[in-house]
Amino acid sequence: MRIHNAIVFTIVATLLVACEEQKPAAAIDPMTGVECFEAYRASLPPGTQYEGVDKVTGDRITIKIMNGVDVVTMECRINPDGSVGQLGSEHP
DSSP states (O other), X not given: OXXXXXXXXXXXXXXXXXXXXXXXXXXXXXXXXXXXXXXXXXXXXXXXEEEEEEEEETTEEEEEEXXXXXXXXXXXXXXXXXXXXXXXXXXX
C-alpha cells in the first residue's frame, strides 16, 4: 500500500508541476522580424534566408537567419514609432 501511495503522490506532483503557468511569449508583431531582415538584406549574401525571431529584449529584436553556412543571429533596434533600424551585429 505504501508503494502505491508513493507512486500516486509522485504522479500527482509531477502533473501539478507540469501544469504551472507558463511565461507569456513577448508580444511582438512577426512582421517586425521580417523588417529587421529586410534592413540587412542588401549586405547579406545571395540566398540568405530569414528563419524567425529569436528574442525581444527592451528596444531590441534578435532574429535568426541562415547565411548559407550557419544559422546566426542579427539584432535590430525597435524605434519608439515601431520602425526597425540596424545595429550591425551578427553572431554565430
